[in-house]
Amino acid sequence: MDKREQRKKLSFTNTQSIFDxxxxxxxxxxxxxxxxxxxLPLLGVNPFYAVSVMFSETFSSTFNMGNILIKTAPLILTGLAxxxxxxxxxxxIGAQGQFYxxxxxxxTVSLSLGGKMPGFVVILFSLIAAVLGGAxxxxxxxxxxxxxNANEFLISMMSTYVIQYVMQLLLRTxxxxxKHEYLKTDYLDKSTWLPKILPGTSVSLGIVFSVLTAIIAWYILYRTSMGYRIRVTGLNQDAARMSGIAPRRQYMIAFAISGAMAGLAGLVEVNGMQHMLLTGFDTQIGSYGIGIAILANANPLAVIPAALLFGFLQVGGTALGHASDAPASxxxxxxxxxxxFVLMSFFFRRKIELDRLKKKKVQEGGEVA
Known part of the structure; x- marks a missing residue:
């Protein structure tokens, strides 16, 4: 088989994989x-009415459509994490804590410097602080x-509770x-709010930060030597070590970058939407990020439409709750x-790939394991 036929076969295989x-x-x-x-009928909601309400209310105005982007912006970042x-x-599993x-x-930076320095400078410093905090x-x-060799699943999960308690301590002190009446900060100075970018909505510059971060994450993973080392480590730690890659270093780099992206979500939410820090807000944003990443097959660019879907479901679900007796759940x-169903699809897709590989080996005269 010449090189042209090999490239053609490889291109067909990649296209088929993407299609699958x-x-x-x-x-x-x-x-x-x-x-x-x-x-939905078990919750006392007519499913046809629910579909009608979700679409009609969500897309009834520019403001409501903008709410999808507002929900999507931090979800992209926790999904990337x-x-x-x-x-x-x-x-x-600790993107929630890194977000906090x-x-x-x-x-902290916005409250300390707001009104004392130009707004864009304070936003820049706040961005750097948020990224460093998460990193x-x-x-x-x-x-x-x-x-x-600690279990990163447990450590990252437990770190969320530690940071939550630290945040509550700071909000009490x-x-x-x-006025020292509520567990929240004062409102941030308006000069430190992220600028609105869509007229008639509350959509801030945060959505731009999120999309750019997704593009940068994809570029790092697939167009840089650092991303190559991270991916090789993930595929086979022993092979990576024998080829001169230090897996332990890749662990630290990957987690630092991941935490930085989750930390940036904190800036997007606080300076872009809440304009204050308060206890008990966005308690599910980390778990939603896990679902988004799974839905996107861990592809940074695919995280964007996956987060948009979750943003639509959140806004549509809220509209349904207001228009009917449906609970918030x-x-x-x-x-x-x-x-x-996405998790089930992974199982079936993997099974089909294995069956296809076995048939290919049989056709080529190889032995099937």
Whole structure:
């Protein structure tokens, strides 16, 4: 077989693989939504009425459509946080805590410097602080994994509770609002708010930061030597070590970058939407990020449409709750069924790939294991 035929065969194989991923993912999303709507009557909601309300209310105005982008912006970043470490065969379950670390750092800088320096300078410093805050938490997790071979799943998960309690302590002491009545900070100075980019909506520059971060993450993973080392480590740690790659270093790098992206989500939420830091907000953003990364097959660019879907389900689910007697958990029902079917699609796709590989070996005269 000459080189031209080899390239043609490889191109066909890659195209077929991409088609399989898109087909199975799309099918899983459709089946997940259908299954969730079938269960809506158990909550006393007509499924046809639910579909009508979700689409009519969500797309009834520019403001409502803008809410999808507002929900999507931090979801992209927490989805990227899980997807990036997954490429190194690591599991960052603590994006929620790294998100809170970014919130703490961004709000602290904005409250300290707001009104004393030009707004864009304060936003820049807040961005750097949020990214560093999340990166430091991620680096600590990566270090523990690299140094002691600790279970990163448990460490990252437990770190969320630690940071949560630290945030509550700060909201009771150093960061508490001036009247000392509520567990929240004062409002950030308006000069430190992220600029709005779409007229008639509350969509801020945060969505631009999120999309750019997804593009940068893809570029790092697939167009740089650092990303290559991370992916090789994830595919085969022993092979990576024998080829001169230090897996432990890749653990720390992957977790630091992952934490930085989750920390940036803190800036997007605090300076772009909440304009204050308060206790008990966005408690599911980390777990949603895991679902988004799985739905996107851990591809940074695919995280963007996956996060848009979750953003639509959140806004549509909220609209359905306001227009009917459906409980707030209807949002979790919709997203849960989508994720269930996506996970099932991974199983079937893997089985089909293995069967295809066995047939190929038989055709080439090889032995089937």
């Amino acid at each position: 991923v898109l087909f199975w993912t799309a099918l899983a999303i459709i089946l997940g939504l259908v299954a969730s709507f079938i269960f 899980f997807a990036f470490t997954y490429k190194a065969n690591l599991y960052n 670390a970014g919130c703490i750092c961004a709000s 430091i938490i991620g680096l600590i997790i990566g270090f523990l994994k690299a140094k002691f 150093l960061l508490q609002e001036s 209807v949002i979790d029902l919709l997203q849960g069924f989508v994720m269930l």
